[in-house]
Amino acid sequence: NAGVTQTPKFQVLKTGQSMTLQCAQDMNHNSMYWYRQDPGMGLRLIYYSASEGTTDKGEVPNGYNVSRLNKREFSLRLESAAPSQTSVYFCASRGTSGISTYEQYFGPGTRLTVT
Amino acid sequence: GDSVTQMEGPVTLSEEAFLTINCTYTATGYPSLFWYVQYPGEGLQLLLKATKADDKGSNKGFEATYRKETTSFHLEKGSVQVSDSAVYFCALRRNTGTASKLTFGTGTRLQVTL
Numbered sequence: 001n002a003g004v005t006q007t008p009k010f011q012v013l014k015t016g017q018s019m020t021l022q023c024a025q026d027m028n029h030n031s032m033y034w035y036r037q038d039p040g041m042g043l044r045l046i047y048y049s050a051s052e053g054t055t056d057k058g059e060v061p062n063g064y065n066v067s068r069l070n071k072r073e074f075s076l077r078l079e080s081a082a083p084s085q086t087s088v089y090f091c092a093s094r095g096t097s098g099i100s101t102y103e104q105y106f107g108p109g110t111r112l113t114v115t
Numbered sequence: 116g117d118s119v120t121q122m123e124g125p126v127t128l129s130e131e132a133f134l135t136i137n138c139t140y141t142a143t144g145y146p147s148l149f150w151y152v153q154y155p156g157e158g159l160q161l162l163l164k165a166t167k168a169d170d171k172g173s174n175k176g177f178e179a180t181y182r183k184e185t186t187s188f189h190l191e192k193g194s195v196q197v198s199d200s201a202v203y204f205c206a207l208r209r210n211t212g213t214a215s216k217l218t219f220g221t222g223t224r225l226q227v228t229l
Binding site for chain 1: 158
């Protein structure tokens, strides 16, 4: 049981390049989330998916797109990377029953640098 | 909108000292409150939670009490260890809707020295 996994762990992009951050969970959770973490700003929600087949914007969605490929996988795409997107990106998932109803489980993060 | 305010860090303490990290919130309704911990190079882990007023969450020697009258959820530990060095995030979840969105504070870095 790996929990929430993210790939890659590190990535350097040039301005204008595109890339997709991958996230997968093996806990059969319905809800999945993408956050970015910046110094002095805590975590901010980019997009979320309440259930398979649905996605919604969070607090800072501009410059990003997401795909909920199936119940396990939720990817984040940067179509044209900008230096302002340099950040650490975290994926999370949440169960909807039992003791995991409230808790979001986080992946280890992807550190992205855009030059 | 919802917001969470945490004390500025870093907080530097000697081992076995008493820890308090302040957290206050602004939200409509009756949110659930959480403390998450992030160890160096890792993702966030849930440390403790409280879902209604006057509830006390506790885990690994850490405690926090949900105080609705002061809209606070301060984190305390009686005797910190070097292994407690990490960044601590206070967060709230408003109990409406299905997606369970969390609002985080900015985080407080704790450094414990021998």
